Amino acid sequence: MKKVLAFDFGASSGRAMLGIYDQGDLSLEEVHRFKNYPLERDGQLFWDIDYLFGEVKVAIQKAQQTHVLDSIGVDTWGVDFGLIGDDGQLLQLPRSYRDPYTAQVLPAVSQHLDLQTLYQRTGNQLMPINTLFQLFATQQAAPKLVAQAQKFLFMPDLFNYLLTGKLFAERSIASTAQMIDPRTGEWAADILAQLAIPQKLLPPLVDAPHLAGVTKPELGFGAIKVINVCEHDTASAVVSVPNNQNFLFISCGTWSLIGTELQAPVITDQAYQYNLTNETGINRTTRFLKNLTGLWIIQELQRNLAAAKRDYSFGELAALADQAPAFQCLIDTDNPLFTAPGPMIPRIRYFAEFTGQTPPTTEGEFVRCIYESLAMKYKLTYMEISAAVKGEFDAINIVGGGSQAAILCQMVADAANSRVIAGPVEATALGNIAVQLLAQGEFKDLKEIRDWLKRYSHTQYYVPNQDCEVWDREFSRYQAICKTAGVDHLVTAYAKEPLV
Numbered sequence: 001m002k003k004v005l006a007f008d009f010g011a012s013s014g015r016a017m018l019g020i021y022d023q024g025d026l027s028l029e030e031v032h033r034f035k036n037y038p039l040e041r042d043g044q045l046f047w048d049i050d051y052l053f054g055e056v057k058v059a060i061q062k063a064q065q066t067h068v069l070d071s072i073g074v075d076t077w078g079v080d081f082g083l084i085g086d087d088g089q090l091l092q093l094p095r096s097y098r099d100p101y102t103a104q105v106l107p108a109v110s111q112h113l114d115l116q117t118l119y120q121r122t123g124n125q126l127m128p129i130n131t132l133f134q135l136f137a138t139q140q141a142a143p144k145l146v147a148q149a150q151k152f153l154f155m156p157d158l159f160n161y162l163l164t165g166k167l168f169a170e171r172s173i174a175s176t177a178q179m180i181d182p183r184t185g186e187w188a189a190d191i192l193a194q195l196a197i198p199q200k201l202l203p204p205l206v207d208a209p210h211l212a213g214v215t216k217p218e219l220g221f222g223a224i225k226v227i228n229v230c231e232h233d234t235a236s237a238v239v240s241v242p243n244n245q246n247f248l249f250i251s252c253g254t255w256s257l258i259g260t261e262l263q264a265p266v267i268t269d270q271a272y273q274y275n276l277t278n279e280t281g282i283n284r285t286t287r288f289l290k291n292l293t294g295l296w297i298i299q300e301l302q303r304n305l306a307a308a309k310r311d312y313s314f315g316e317l318a319a320l321a322d323q324a325p326a327f328q329c330l331i332d333t334d335n336p337l338f339t340a341p342g343p344m345i346p347r348i349r350y351f352a353e354f355t356g357q358t359p360p361t362t363e364g365e366f367v368r369c370i371y372e373s374l375a376m377k378y379k380l381t382y383m384e385i386s387a388a389v390k391g392e393f394d395a396i397n398i399v400g401g402g403s404q405a406a407i408l409c410q411m412v413a414d415a416a417n418s419r420v421i422a423g424p425v426e427a428t429a430l431g432n433i434a435v436q437l438l439a440q441g442e443f444k445d446l447k448e449i450r451d452w453l454k455r456y457s458h459t460q461y462y463v464p465n466q467d468c469e470v471w472d473r474e475f476s477r478y479q480a481i482c483k484t485a486g487v488d489h490l491v492t493a494y495a496k497e498p499l500v
Contacts, residue, residue: 002440003067005031006432007056008233009076009155011098011254012036012299014052016059017426018067019433021442026433026456028426032059038096038341046093047080047155053162060221070440072163072215073229073432075236076155077255078176079131083149083201084167091148094155097129098340101141105133108140113194116272121191123182123267123278124175125291131177136195152201156231163226164213169203170228172235172287175280182265182278182286208235208282209439229435234289235281236431239446240424241397242453248385248393250378250412251427252402254296258381259289266388274384282435282446288389290381293333295402297370301344305363312363318407320364321371327474329357329369332482333377355481375411376478379471382416395419399427403460413462415471423459430457 001022008015015033019026034055038045063069082094095101105128106115115126124130131154139146153161154173161167174180174187181188187202206212208230214223230236237251238261251257265278265286279287298317305312312320329352331338337347348366352359360366378396386392396418398409403422413420424430434449443449 002070002437002442004433004436004440005060005063005069005072006229006429006436007059007072007074007159008236008428008432009036009052009074009159010233011077011296014055015429016056016063017429017433018063019429019436020067021433021437024452024455028429028433031063034058038098039093041093044101045096045099047096049082049090049093049158053159056159056163057219060215060224064221069224071225071227071436073227073436074156074159075229075231075233075428075432076159076173078154078173078232078234079129079134081131081134081152081154082158083145084151084153084161085148086150088165090158091145094158095134095138097134100340102128102133102137103336104128105137109133109136109195113191118178118191119272120267121188122178122180123265123271124178124180125275125277126178127291132179132191132195132197135197135201139195139197146198146201149198149201151203153203154231157203160212160226160228163215163219165216166213167203168206168210168212168228170210170231171205171207171280171284172282173231174205175278176232180280182267182280185280185284207284209435211439227436227439229432230282232279233428235279235287236429236435237399237427238287239282239431239434239449240427240453240457241399242424242450242457242459243397243421244447244450246391246393248382248396250396250398250402251400252294252398252405252408253400253428254294254299256292256294256374256378256402257287257289258292258378259287259385260389260393262286262288262389268388271388274388276384276388288385290384292377292381293338294374297333297338297344298367300341301366301370304343304345310363314405317363317367318371318405320362321368322364322407324360324362324364324368326368327372327470327477328365329360330376330474330478330481331369331373332485333370333373335482335485351485355484357481371405371408371411372474373478374408375415375471376475378412379415379475380479382418393418395421398422399424401425403427406460406462409460409462410465413464414468415475417464417468417471419464420462421459422462424453424457
């Protein structure tokens with residue numbers, strides 16, 4: 001019997017899941033859950049690492065009240081990092097990717113590096129939030145801070161450092177940074193040199209599973225093994241896809257990551273044009289995907305409504321959406337207008353008016369607008385990935401929290417005209433736990449993990465309805481709407497409005 005604790009940090013909440021594995025049987029228990037929301041200081045957004053690590057310690061204490069833990073694993077969102085000084089202390093709170101301080105970084109970087117060449121070297125989707133661009137922006141704004149730093153650590157590696165005192169960068173999380181050569185799996189040091197980012201900042205790279213160390217004595221937990229799992233939450237989620245065949249996945253949470261698992265990166269002009277990314281998965285496989293806005297807009301809308309004393313569960317919001325008229329309004333969920341925290345209702349209304357649509361009026365109409373728009377974005381990305389890999393997929397595996405949204409799963413089936421397999425819901429935690437068990441010899445390889453998950457996981461199947469032709473027609477309208485909205489000029493126009 002093995003007892004392992006999986007920490008799964010999302011961009012809006014965190015939780016600790018206890019997994020008790022005994023000869024093929026797994027029991028899961030949520031030991032602790034806590035909120036995670038950027039901390040605003042002087043107009044900048046940071047992650048409150050002291051609070052978050054305090055919650056980590058609370059979770060371990062709770063688990064140890066009734067269990068002897070064999071190991072701990074941590075996964076988080078990608079790209080964000082902390083800077084460690086020569087005294088071993090964090091120099092400042094880690095900046096949040098939702099802080100707009102990198103909004104204009106790509107043109108600045110392009111003065112030093114050709115962006116298409118950068119894509120060819122790293123295989124990463126060009127997004128201003130990527131670690132390379134954050135480091136560049138930090139160095140431009142605070143060169144003394146970067147000069148003081150001895151190492152940078154991605155968020156899960158930072159938690160591991162606080163637990164063990166050991167500095168590592170696990171490859172799946174490092175591969176989100178725009179700083180790894182996907183052909184070799186090593187740091188692309190020449191890229192950093194061209195941007196004058198000190199190479200001393202780079203921690204040693206390790207593959208999951210790897211023993212990072214044991215918990216420090218001063219924490220009072222004893223010597224619990226801390227395992228470098230697949231530390232990017234999507235990498236952990238993909239481990240748990242109950243499929244050993246050629247599959248397309250949607251890891252659906254605050255972000256939606258849609259892609260497939262390959263044996264080698266795809267770095268072509270077409271992949272560059274589609275802005276598809278190559279990230280590292282278990283066994284140095286390639287997660288070929290696109291990073292999309294996911295349930296963030298729904299989550300923020302729910303928070304907005306709660307602030308106005310209109311509390312709804314996600315299930316209640318989905319029920320309202322199910323009763324609302326179809327295709328009244330569509331939005332580009334990846335438009336920067338919807339990226340930052342804040343009021344979503346006026347932003348959706350503004351987008352609708354800007355693109356000549358009838359704005360939603362009821363809560364259900366707003367939610368249906370978001371779900372339909374997400375399904376359209378997934379359809380577009382499905383088509384891009386299929387074209388880039390020159391292949392088709394028999395089904396779409398939706399894993400994570402979004403797999404519980406039956407309305408969204410059915411919309412995806414209809415929009416893509418494809419069978420959808422929804423589940424497991426606890427995809428990231430299961431992947432985290434499975435890699436810890438792999439490290440301890442309970443599984444021999446990834447195939448055995450996925451074969452086990454096929455038997456263990458609860459999944460729900462969805463097939464396309466007969467209205468796929470309607471979705472195809474509306475998809476053409478959706479593409480025209482996105483083209484009309486553009487990007488920067490819509491955000492600039494909205495910024496002049498009184499409802500920012």
